[in-house]
Amino acid sequence: MRQVQxxxxxxxxxxxxxxxxxxxxxxxxxVIASIAEAGAAEVDAAVLAARAALKGEWGRLGxxxxxxxxxxxxxxxxxxxxxxxxxxxxxxxxxHHVMTHAFIPRGAANFKxxxxxxxxxxxxxxxxxxxxxxxALNYGLRRPKGxxxxxxxxxAPFLLMTWKVGPALACGNxxxxxxxxxxxxxxxxxxxxxxxxxxxxxxxxVIHGFGPGSAGEFLTRHSGVDAITFTGETGTGTAxxxxxxxxxxxxxxxxxxxxxxxxxxxxxFDKAVDGIFRxxxxxxxxVCLGTERVYVQRPIFDRFVAALKARVEGVTFGRPxxxxxxxxxLISAEHKQKVLSYYKKAVDEGATLVTGGGVPEMPAELAGGxxxxxxxxxxxxxxxxxxxxxxFGPCCHIRPFDTETxxxxxxxANDYGLSTTIWTTNLACAHRMAAAIEVGIVWVNSWFLRDxxxxxxxxxxxxxxxxxxxxxxxxxxxxxxVCIKL
Ligand code: NAD
Numbered sequence: 055m056r057q058v059q060x061x062x063x064x065x066x067x068x069x070x071x072x073x074x075x076x077x078x079x080x081x082x083x084x085v086i087a088s089i090a091e092a093g094a095a096e097v098d099a100a101v102l103a104a105r106a107a108l109k110g111e112w113g114r115l116g117x118x119x120x121x122x123x124x125x126x127x128x129x130x131x132x133x134x135x136x137x138x139x140x141x142x143x144x145x146x147x148x149x150h151h152v153m154t155h156a157f158i159p160r161g162a163a164n165f166k167x168x169x170x171x172x173x174x175x176x177x178x179x180x181x182x183x184x185x186x187x188x189x190a191l192n193y194g195l196r197r198p199k200g201x202x203x204x205x206x207x208x209x210a211p212f213l214l215m216t217w218k219v220g221p222a223l224a225c226g227n228x229x230x231x232x233x234x235x236x237x238x239x240x241x242x243x244x245x246x247x248x249x250x251x252x253x254x255x256x257x258x259x260v261i262h263g264f265g266p267g268s269a270g271e272f273l274t275r276h277s278g279v280d281a282i283t284f285t286g287e288t289g290t291g292t293a294x295x296x297x298x299x300x301x302x303x304x305x306x307x308x309x310x311x312x313x314x315x316x317x318x319x320x321x322x323f324d325k326a327v328d329g330i331f332r333x334x335x336x337x338x339x340x341v342c343l344g345t346e347r348v349y350v351q352r353p354i355f356d357r358f359v360a361a362l363k364a365r366v367e368g369v370t371f372g373r374p375x376x377x378x379x380x381x382x383x384l385i386s387a388e389h390k391q392k393v394l395s396y397y398k399k400a401v402d403e404g405a406t407l408v409t410g411g412g413v414p415e416m417p418a419e420l421a422g423g424x425x426x427x428x429x430x431x432x433x434x435x436x437x438x439x440x441x442x443x444x445x446f447g448p449c450c451h452i453r454p455f456d457t458e459t460x461x462x463x464x465x466x467a468n469d470y471g472l473s474t475t476i477w478t479t480n481l482a483c484a485h486r487m488a489a490a491i492e493v494g495i496v497w498v499n500s501w502f503l504r505d506x507x508x509x510x511x512x513x514x515x516x517x518x519x520x521x522x523x524x525x526x527x528x529x530x531x532x533x534x535x536v537c538i539k540l
Contacts, residue, residue, distance in 0.1 A: 056087040058238050060096050060262055061245030063103035064255025070095045075263075077238060080147035080383040081373055083422030089238050092261035092269040097230070100259035101278040104201040104228035107256030112228065113198075121169035124224055126251040128165040131158070134247065141239035142212055143374040147423065148337055148382040150374050160504075161212040161240075164220035167506040168526060172224040175524050177533065188540045196531040198226035199304070200280030203273045205294065206241070207286045208234035208385050209340040209446075214308075215241050218283045221526035223257065230259045230279070232270050234286075236385050238262050265290060277301055283529065284308070285342075288444075288470075288515045306529045307518040308342065308511060310444045311472030314465035315345035315501075316455075316487065319353040321477035325499065327358065330450075331365045333475050333501040335428050338382050339448035340389075343473045343495065343502055346445055348452040349461050355454040359432060362452070363409045366428045371414055383424040384447065390424040393447035396440050397429060403438040405431035405451070436467060444470065458483060462490045471514035475501040494520065 058077070059066040068074075068090040077087040092100070107113070115123075131138060138161070139153040148157075177194030184190055202222045206215040211233060222229050233241035241260050248258045263269025274282055274297040281304040284294050288309040298305045315333055317326045333345040350358045372379035384390045397411050410429030429449040434441050441451050455461040465474060473495040476487050488496040494512045497503060504510070507523035519529060 055085065058087050058089045058242050058262065060090050060092050060100070061242060061258070061260040062096060062100045063106075063259065064249055066242075066245065067096070069093055075235065077145070077236075078386070079144060079423075080385055081423045082420050083387070083424070086144055087239065089235070089262045091263045092272070094272045097261055097269055097272040097276060100230045100261050101201055101273070101276050103256035103259055104230055105278055107228040107254055108198070108200060110254060110256070112254045112257045113226070115226075117173060117226075120226060121173055121224060123251060123253055124165045124169040124220065127247055127253065128162040130247045130251050131162040131165070131244075134243070138212065138240055138243060141243055142237075145211060145237040145239045146208070146337075146382065146385065147374055149379050151380070152337060153374075157210055157213045161216040163506065164213070164216035165224075168221040168224040171221070171507065171523055172527065175527060182537075184539070190540055191538045193536050195534045195536055196225070196527065197534065199530055199532055200227060201278055202227045202229045202530065203276070203279045203282045204229050204231040205270055205274065205282065205284040205286065206231065206233050208236035209337060209342070211237035212240040212244075214285050216244075217521070218285075219244075219258065221521065222283070222530050223253075225527060225530035227530055228257045228259075230261060230273060232261055232263065232273050235262070235264050266293070271297065274298065275300065279303060281305070281529070283521075291517075304529070305518060306521060308521070309472075309515060309517045310446075310470060311342050311344070311512060311516050312347060312442065312444050312468050312470045313343060313345050313473045313475070313493070314468075314491070315348045315450075316461055316465060316474065316476045317348070317350045317354070317358060318476075318478035318480065318483065319351040320479045322479060322499070323354065323357070323361070326477035327361045327365060329475060329477060329499070329501050331362060334450040335366065335369070335381070335448050336502070338384055338426075339428070340385065340446055341502070344446075345475060345501075346450050347441060347465075347468075348450050349455045349464055350452055352454045352456055355452075359408060359430070359452055363430060366409050366430060369428060371416065371420075371425065373420070381428065381448075384426055385424065387424055389446070390426060393426050393445060393449070396443075396445045396447065397426070397449070400431050400434065400438070400440045400451075403434060403440070405438070405440070406433040408432055408452075410449070436464065442468065458486065462487065466490075466492045469515045470512070472512035472516035473497065
């Protein structure tokens with residue numbers, strides 16, 4: 055069985071305590087790896103190694119040299135593309151094409167794009183008039199923030215981790231990464247890439263483990279950490295924010311969502327069905343930007359529900375590497391129980407079950423996997439738990455609406471504010487809607503179409519701050535203003 059180690063100061067190491075935990079394959083429930091759990095001693099060693107790296111060769115590199123190295127990281131990921139695809143498929147059970155078209159190439163792109171952003175974004179400068187007429191020149195200087203703790207989730211592990219590590223390193227920081235206990239493989243593999251490319255030791259460190267009382271908590275509470283960037287559940291964000299308050303450390307939070315998809319009667323029908331299908335069911339619904347609340351304008355409501363049902367009933371379950379498979383399992387037995395509890399709640403609360411609602415019949419060799427049926431409901435009030443709470447599963451509730459004003463109110467009546475996808479051919483309506491919906495990311499006639507130079511993040515309970523392009527530089531650097539009297 056694969057033995058997965060921590061990666062500290064350029065070395066793969068176990069843990070002084072000898073503690074290990076099992077990684078289970080979501081597709082069939084078998085144990086596929088044994089993971090070293092970092093204790094306080096390993097977390098401490100990783101943070102110290104990162105601090106030392108900042109004072110060493112890494113800290114002395116010019117921006118160009120640093121960014122060239124990061125281009126090298128991206129190239130090496132691409133060279134080892136198949137290894138990353140295999141590791142991520144083993145960890146998540148998600149289909150091959152999702153890995154090859156999105157999750158792994160975008161992981162590599164995160165190093166290239168942010169290296170280029172750092173080189174090309176200027177700092178501000180102002181000339182200040184002074185009474186003597188000579189004036190003063192102000193300009194901004196960006197410095198790395200220091201040691202960044204990166205706490206990552208399991209749903210798109212490589213993409214979401216590199217989305218933070220790429221800009222953090224491009225800005226000259228050193229990182230200690232705690233991948234999710236559910237998906238340790240690709241982050242560990244990245245350690246091999248860092249060594250191969252010649253990233254100085256201590257710049258990139260990986261510690262494995264859980265949250266409370268384990269590596270996650272030890273890392274976020276460590277006084278040697280200067281800032282914490284976190285993607286995960288809103289409740290975990292609350293715990294991490296408390297830890298960050300000690301020592302006044304900065305945080306960037308990408309949290310949960312309960313995103314609305316809105317389809318107007320004038321939308322291109324087939325594209326809207328396809329878009330909502332992807333947004334609700336890609337990655338078995340385990341996408342923070344996913345759509346669990348769908349609002350469809352009344353004239354096309356029945357036709358839309360029928361078309362989405364047909365799409366959902368056409369998905370092919372199976373092992374990720376099998377050709378033609380486009381639907382995978384949930385990440386864990388625990389998550390499966392959570393999703394199934396919502397399936398039951400929906401029925402208890404009076405939903406009309408359009409399709410799904412249970413566990414699919416799988417062949418014996420996959421019966422131990424974490425499979426659930428993709429599910430659609432209609433007929434629930436907005437107060438129902440499956441309409442209000444993030445389920446993070448392959449399911450959505452569809453409700454009819456009549457007017458723009460009505461659907462804006464429906465979409466906004468939620469504690470989360472991450473993203474929305476709007477389908478219409480009326481440009482004026484699209485602009486009005488985009489301005490009125492209280493979210494960080496609005497997609498019109500698209501979903502999950504990302505330009506990494508743009509702002510990404512959530513409002514309300516979906517997060518704090520923005521990353522992407524220049525916004526990432528704001529988080530991963532400290533700006534000093536230099537004022538020179540002329
Ligand atoms: P999670 O919050 O359970 O775990 C995320 C990470 O935090 C894991 O590495 C975990 O070990 C760690 N952790 C847990 N408790 C901790 C603690 N007390 N201190 C420090 N670390 C701790 O989230 P998850 O279940 O892995 O991911 C799913 C969630 O992530 C969903 O809510 C989803 O919406 C959200 N998400 C948000 C975005 C976004 O961009 N907004 C993207 C992806 C996922």
